[in-house]
Amino acid sequence: MAHPKRRHSNARTRLRRAHDHLVPQSRSQCSQCGAFILPHRVCISCGFYKGELVKTIRVKTKKKE
Ligand SMILES: [Zn+2]
Incomplete structure (x- = not known):
């Protein structure tokens, strides 16, 4: 099975997850x-x-x- 060669840094993981937040539904x-x-x-x-x-x-x- 394919395996990652190098470990991702914490910063790289956090940069990816920075966009994972939920956006509140817009209301009118x-x-x-x-x-x-x-x-x-x-x-x-x-x-x-x-x-x-x-x-x-x-x-x-x-x-x-
Ligand atoms: Zn109404």
């Missing part, structure tokens, strides 16, 4: 209801996209016992 606010939404996506709380109703959102209701 819905123009209709003000909820935080993912950009270029329909608002999940009111169903609006670019000020237009695209999807009617059904609200979950608890069943009566």
